[in-house]
Amino acid sequence: MSEWPLYEVFVRSKRGLNHVHVGSLHAADDETALRHARDLYTRRNEGVSIWVVRSEHITATSPDEKDPFFAPSGDKVYRHPTFYAIPDDVPHM
Amino acid sequence: MAVLEEHFERTIEKDRRVEPRDWMPEGYRATMVRQIAQHAHSEIIGMQPEGEWITRAPSLRRKAILLAKVQDEAGHGLYLYSAAETLGVDRAELTLKLIEGRQKYSSIFNYPTLSYADVGVIGWLVDGAAICNQVPLCRSSYGPYARAMIRICKEESFHQRQGYELLLTMMAGTEAQRSLVRDAVDRWWWPSLMMFGPPDDASPNTARSMAWKIKRHTNDELRQRFVDMTVPQAEALGVTLPDPCLRWNAERGHHDFGEIDWSELKRVISGDGPCNAQRVGVRRAAHEDGAWVREAAAAHAAKAAARATGSPDAAGRAATAGGSAAGAGDGAGAAARAGATA
Ligand SMILES: [Fe+2]
Ligand SMILES: [Fe+2]
Numbered sequence: 444m445s446e447w448p449l450y451e452v453f454v455r456s457k458r459g460l461n462h463v464h465v466g467s468l469h470a471a472d473d474e475t476a477l478r479h480a481r482d483l484y485t486r487r488n489e490g491v492s493i494w495v496v497r498s499e500h501i502t503a504t505s506p507d508e509k510d511p512f513f514a515p516s517g518d519k520v521y522r523h524p525t526f527y528a529i530p531d532d533v534p535h536m
Numbered sequence: 537m538a539v540l541e542e543h544f545e546r547t548i549e550k551d552r553r554v555e556p557r558d559w560m561p562e563g564y565r566a567t568m569v570r571q572i573a574q575h576a577h578s579e580i581i582g583m584q585p586e587g588e589w590i591t592r593a594p595s596l597r598r599k600a601i602l603l604a605k606v607q608d609e610a611g612h613g614l615y616l617y618s619a620a621e622t623l624g625v626d627r628a629e630l631t632l633k634l635i636e637g638r639q640k641y642s643s644i645f646n647y648p649t650l651s652y653a654d655v656g657v658i659g660w661l662v663d664g665a666a667i668c669n670q671v672p673l674c675r676s677s678y679g680p681y682a683r684a685m686i687r688i689c690k691e692e693s694f695h696q697r698q699g700y701e702l703l704l705t706m707m708a709g710t711e712a713q714r715s716l717v718r719d720a721v722d723r724w725w726w727p728s729l730m731m732f733g734p735p736d737d738a739s740p741n742t743a744r745s746m747a748w749k750i751k752r753h754t755n756d757e758l759r760q761r762f763v764d765m766t767v768p769q770a771e772a773l774g775v776t777l778p779d780p781c782l783r784w785n786a787e788r789g790h791h792d793f794g795e796i797d798w799s800e801l802k803r804v805i806s807g808d809g810p811c812n813a814q815r816v817g818v819r820r821a822a823h824e825d826g827a828w829v830r831e832a833a834a835a836h837a838a839k840a841a842a843r844a845t846g847s848p849d850a851a852g853r854a855a856t857a858g859g860s861a862a863g864a865g866d867g868a869g870a871a872a873r874a875g876a877t878a
Binding site: 506 | 557558559604607608611614615618619621627628680683684687691830831833834836837840841
């Protein structure tokens with residue numbers, strides 16, 4: 444229906460931070476997608492760097508397998524520092 | 537199905553956000569699509585009443601401000617179309633529905649802008665009412681909609697303040713300027729109150745939208761909040777709001793105000809306002825006049841892609857790729873659909 448493909452837009456708001464997904468837009472090609480993203484998502488200096496990617500190129504987890512997909516990390520409490528009892532008088536731990 | 541529904545109910549109950557690829561009841565999806573599309577259309581049509589004044593701005597400063605404001609409204613429309621697309625609809629389809637009169641937009645934009653004071657009053661009252669409506673929507677249960685609203689609310693404050701400052705300037709000017717402001721306030725006050733929609737007892741969908749946490753307050757609650765916020769601003773500006781019944785009610789802790797002419801709201805919503813035909817006509821013309829730009833850009837992109845791969849065949853493929861584009865990010869059109877039927 445749409446003549447231009449859909450792109451997802453990611454913006455780094457300042458140096459030192461990750462790019463964050465901010466929304467999407469339609470554009471004829473990658474170059475214009477970047478320009479549209481600048482005009483749409485950074486009108487007030489909200490970004491120092493932009494990524495755009497065709498939405499169809501993103502592979503995502505599926506909602507129905509949400510629980511089983513993330514299950515492997517569910518029972519590994521020993522991956523967290525709070526799992527380990529250390530006497531209170533040991534400093535800097 | 538029962539498990540999915542229970543998961544959805546629990547998400548709402550715990551005040552968590554529903555995200556694009558989650559299962560959701562068809563009624564919730566349809567309500568969100570309708571609300572987000574109407575909201576997007578309102579932002580886009582909302583560019584027109586003020587946009588008409590860009591070439592007639594009284595100074596370069598006012599012109600730059602008005603351009604930026606109208607450009608923001610375009611941005612708001614696009615944030616919202618982006619959110620709507622996460623529900624499996626296509627924004628080109630929504631635009632068609634708008635210009636064919638099958639989807640609505642806010643009644644307020646069907647009134648004319650008669651002088652530059654209208655630009656100020658729209659910023660003050662219309663954007664002010666929009667802020668009242670939109671701030672609670674930042675906590676709306678549908679994630680992409682709530683996130684779009686946060687972005688929008690950050691920008692609305694500029695809209696309201698530029699309008700109010702414009703009015704302060706005019707009120708400090710000549711008697712002729714002051715009378716333009718008074719006239720604009722008289723014309724926009726009641727339509728602004730109508731922006732909150734029909735009264736609660738005539739708004740059958742409110743209960744369901746509140747249960748789904750799409751809406752957080754009723755129309756009448758928000759309208760009351762707007763009146764209470766606006767009265768002291770009108771005083772500071774030195775204008776009288778055109779309602780003889782408007783007075784502070786110490787018992788209620790709110791302002792009482794007069795009865796709204798609901799027949800007027802009905803008339804304007806059903807297409808018979810002063811500018812309905814003009815607004816939709818301008819939008820349709822913009823869409824049709826822009827067709828060659830969209831086609832040319834698509835053709836250019838297809839050619840460039842073909843040149844890059846060296847295959848003449850790729851050009852054709854690139855040209856049609858847009859048709860099936862519905863990816864898996866937040867804007868997962870096809871994926872959202874798949875989730876819906878899972
Ligand atoms: Fe807006
Ligand atoms: Fe606005």
